[in-house]
Amino acid sequence: MKVGILGGGLAGVSAAYFLQEKGLDVEVLEKEDECGGLCRSFLKNGFSYDLGGHIIFSKDVEILDIMLKMLGDNIQKLYRNNKIWFKNRFVKYPFENGLSTLDKEDIYDCLYGFIENKHPKPNNFKEWIYHTFGGGLAEKYLIPYNEKIWNTKAEKMGIEWVERIPKPPIEDVIKSALGIDTEGYTHQLYFHYPLKGGIQALISAFESKLKKVRKGFNVSKIKKNGNQWIVSDGKTEITYDRIISSMPIFDLAEALEEIPSNVKSAINKLKYNSLTVVLLGIDKKKNNDKFAVYFPQKEIVFHRICFHSYMGQWYSPEGKYSIVAEITTNPNDGVHELSDEKISSKVVDGLYREGLIDKKDVCETDVKRMKYGYVVHDLDFKNNTSLFRDYFNSIGIPLNGRFAEYEYHNMDQVVGKAHKIKV
Numbered sequence: 001m002k003v004g005i006l007g008g009g010l011a012g013v014s015a016a017y018f019l020q021e022k023g024l025d026v027e028v029l030e031k032e033d034e035c036g037g038l039c040r041s042f043l044k045n046g047f048s049y050d051l052g053g054h055i056i057f058s059k060d061v062e063i064l065d066i067m068l069k070m071l072g073d074n075i076q077k078l079y080r081n082n083k084i085w086f087k088n089r090f091v092k093y094p095f096e097n098g099l100s101t102l103d104k105e106d107i108y109d110c111l112y113g114f115i116e117n118k119h120p121k122p123n124n125f126k127e128w129i130y131h132t133f134g135g136g137l138a139e140k141y142l143i144p145y146n147e148k149i150w151n152t153k154a155e156k157m158g159i160e161w162v163e164r165i166p167k168p169p170i171e172d173v174i175k176s177a178l179g180i181d182t183e184g185y186t187h188q189l190y191f192h193y194p195l196k197g198g199i200q201a202l203i204s205a206f207e208s209k210l211k212k213v214r215k216g217f218n219v220s221k222i223k224k225n226g227n228q229w230i231v232s233d234g235k236t237e238i239t240y241d242r243i244i245s246s247m248p249i250f251d252l253a254e255a256l257e258e259i260p261s262n263v264k265s266a267i268n269k270l271k272y273n274s275l276t277v278v279l280l281g282i283d284k285k286k287n288n289d290k291f292a293v294y295f296p297q298k299e300i301v302f303h304r305i306c307f308h309s310y311m312g313q314w315y316s317p318e319g320k321y322s323i324v325a326e327i328t329t330n331p332n333d334g335v336h337e338l339s340d341e342k343i344s345s346k347v348v349d350g351l352y353r354e355g356l357i358d359k360k361d362v363c364e365t366d367v368k369r370m371k372y373g374y375v376v377h378d379l380d381f382k383n384n385t386s387l388f389r390d391y392f393n394s395i396g397i398p399l400n401g402r403f404a405e406y407e408y409h410n411m412d413q414v415v416g417k418a419h420k421i422k423v
């Protein structure tokens, strides 16, 4: 049985690994010159960075174990010391666990809103935030932050995905308001990360076990021939008994020779956000006390920054550190079309205005853009995704991956699904 895996991101290389382990003849077809997709890492003059902060964690111990074993000795365990930048101070992450750091009026609003919460059963994400957290937490942090990362009004988003946002117990919110230490999102309180090589080390580890990986192969045509599939990049045709797609659903639909018009139209209605990542190298020594900082402020272009030097000395040159800013964009939003230089300046200006860097210390910049960064759960998400998933299921093409299956999956979820794929 010859199996073709379309796309060499984490979903693709992990699926290939598990199927190869079962004795199948598997080949990965990746469009870029390197595998990894969203899990690529880059090195610029000694500063290593990922496409936005990527940490390894999972509630699924079996899958976590597989990922960690794959990395062998190249692994470390770190404490999540993340913060939210709010009214000129760092507040513990998640926000509801850091209330005592706020001004008294803000603490009162958050606590009262959480306890006296009469918001009705929700129909959209905005209502869900009010219903789950109350008005104070909703208005001060959760709505402004989420509207930045999703680049979408919260009332235009659905709620099928919200179980991944843990609801804090009332005891924790009261303790947090009183200044008694509590932790939220405990499944990622400690996380793992490669000692060297960035998150792409995980991709390289899977890839090193694979017998066949064809890079620079842009799948542009797929057609059925009897019981087999012919896949082509416009130059070379390869025949497989089975194919699995981990490439974005938009590209798959474009490549497939025949696809019903209602399926194509459902796919074209799916919403996503692109991602721009800006690296700043800073010529200054830094206390490695935080990894990620979240910014709910509308006037600041990025929603999150990560300090890669938190991951150890391999990640920045001696005596220097880096800041990696994440920005979600869509065409015509006023940011998407900005040149690399302009978007880097916006990041530098934002950090400078908040008093977090000195402009003269910026010694390096770099910008990377990913067309597909975030799957957006809009109000039609369920209808549109069910329609195309049923169709691909009916023609025997399993979908695995964030933009293949169209789910807001983390790394453990795509590896978990890859582990279960049957051909």
Ligand SMILES: Cc1cc2nc3c(=O)[nH]c(=O)nc-3n(C[C@H](O)[C@H](O)[C@H](O)COP(=O)(O)OP(=O)(O)OC[C@H]3O[C@@H](n4cnc5c(N)ncnc54)[C@H](O)[C@@H]3O)c2cc1C
Pocket (backbone or CB within 6 Å): 006, 007, 008, 009, 010, 011, 012, 029, 030, 031, 032, 035, 036, 037, 038, 039, 051, 052, 053, 054, 055, 056, 057, 217, 218, 219, 220, 246, 247, 248, 251, 275, 326, 372, 373, 374, 400, 401, 402, 403, 404, 409, 410, 411, 412, 414
């Ligand atoms: C900013 C950010 C932070 C994140 N942080 C975390 C985190 O901390 N922890 C965590 O677990 N997860 C995190 N994630 C999620 C994680 O990145 C994804 O779950 C994972 O990378 C998805 O892998 P994938 O293979 O499904 O998709 P992708 O990485 O998008 O891979 C798809 C692959 O298909 C290839 N391709 C596309 N078109 C074609 C074509 N026509 N022919 C051939 N190949 C093609 C692409 O080049 C790419 O390599 C984060 C994601 C983002 C955006």
